[in-house]
Amino acid sequence: MPLGASIGxxxxxxxxxxxxxxxxxxxxxxxxxxxxxxxxxxNRTLDxxxxxxxxxxxxxxxxxxxxxxxxxxxxxxxxxxxVLAAVLLGPWAGTLVxxxxxxxxxxxxxxxxxxxxxxxxxxxxxxxxxxxxxxxRVLVSLLGSERRxxxxxxxxxxxxxxxxxxxxxxxxxxxxxxxxxxxxLPVMLGVHALIGIGEAIITAAxxxxxxxxxxxxxxxxxxxxxx
Amino acid sequence: xxxxxxxxxxxxxxxxxxxxxxxxxxxxxxxLGFIDREQDPPFEIIPGYExxxxxxxxxxxxxxxxxxxxxxxLVMVIGRLxxxxxxxxx
Numbered sequence: 350m351p352l353g354a355s356i357g358x359x360x361x362x363x364x365x366x367x368x369x370x371x372x373x374x375x376x377x378x379x380x381x382x383x384x385x386x387x388x389x390x391x392n393r394t395l396d397x398x399x400x401x402x403x404x405x406x407x408x409x410x411x412x413x414x415x416x417x418x419x420x421x422x423x424x425x426x427x428x429x430x431x432v433l434a435a436v437l438l439g440p441w442a443g444t445l446v447x448x449x450x451x452x453x454x455x456x457x458x459x460x461x462x463x464x465x466x467x468x469x470x471x472x473x474x475x476x477x478x479x480x481x482x483x484x485x486r487v488l489v490s491l492l493g494s495e496r497r498x499x500x501x502x503x504x505x506x507x508x509x510x511x512x513x514x515x516x517x518x519x520x521x522x523x524x525x526x527x528x529x530x531x532x533x534l535p536v537m538l539g540v541h542a543l544i545g546i547g548e549a550i551i552t553a554a555x556x557x558x559x560x561x562x563x564x565x566x567x568x569x570x571x572x573x574x575x576x
Numbered sequence: 577x578x579x580x581x582x583x584x585x586x587x588x589x590x591x592x593x594x595x596x597x598x599x600x601x602x603x604x605x606x607x608l609g610f611i612d613r614e615q616d617p618p619f620e621i622i623p624g625y626e627x628x629x630x631x632x633x634x635x636x637x638x639x640x641x642x643x644x645x646x647x648x649x650l651v652m653v654i655g656r657l658x659x660x661x662x663x664x665x666x
Contacts, residue, residue: 400655405579
């Protein structure tokens with residue numbers, strides 16, 4: 350691509366208007382409730398040595414989300430990063446990191462609406478950091494140990510988190526009354542089943558890279574999550 | 577902290593190669609016809625990940641690097657506040 354050509358970055362997140370005001374506000378209530386718990390938990394357990402890791406993970410997830418990869422038929426996908434954040438930082442610090450990424454994208458780059466920001470944080474962050482991480486824990490114990498099961502468990506949880514986030518968005522669109530669930534859900538699930546493969550690959554690659562270069566980071570997370 | 581360099585590399589190397597096609601949600605919104613419901617934002621700072629005075633991929637890279645720095649700084653500040661209070665109470 351010549352340097353002068355415009356990339357024409359596509360919007361990454363739902364704009365205002367996709368959900369009705371009551372649905373958007375309802376999602377804000379749910380998200381704020383989770384964020385309050387996340388702040389309290391993080392406040393109790395966050396080790397000062399982990400703070401730069403939080404910052405770096407947030408920066409990486411922001412950057413990686415900008416990389417839209419082609420999936421099928423004129424459609425792209427991009428990393429969400431919730432499972433990645435939770436596996437490396439723990440679910441609560443991971444939730445705060447995801448909320449910060451989505452907030453900066455909406456406030457600074459006008460990517461993702463302000464009213465629907467609660468829904469965006471919930472669908473792309475909370476579902477991955479809390480739901481995805483819970484699934485990751487189950488998968489890791491099924492696979493024996495975290496050391497052995499880390500990468501396949503993270504990949505599977507990442508895929509499920511993307512598909513579940515898409516399903517949640519389809520439900521919110523349906524409750525908004527714009528489009529019937531039986532119309533939206535199959536197409537949202539279909540396209541995100543493919544995008545989820547990209548999420549799984551990037552999540553597995555990032556965790557594999559860190560397991561090789563900085564395995565000590567996982568111990569830091571465990572020390573905090575246990576506290 | 578080397579991770580910050582990885583984030584910058586993603587912006588500089590990978591983002592210019594990103595697909596220009598709509599993502600999953602936007603593709604569905606176009607196909608099912610609810611893309612028109614999109615409302616304009618109440619204010620604009622760096623809309624579309626393009627900074628003024630630069631063209632093409634240089635503009636998107638600059639916007640991406642600004643975002644990397646701001647997201648990093650924001651999370652560092654929040655993390656410091658939470659971790660410091662934690663230490664005082666402990």
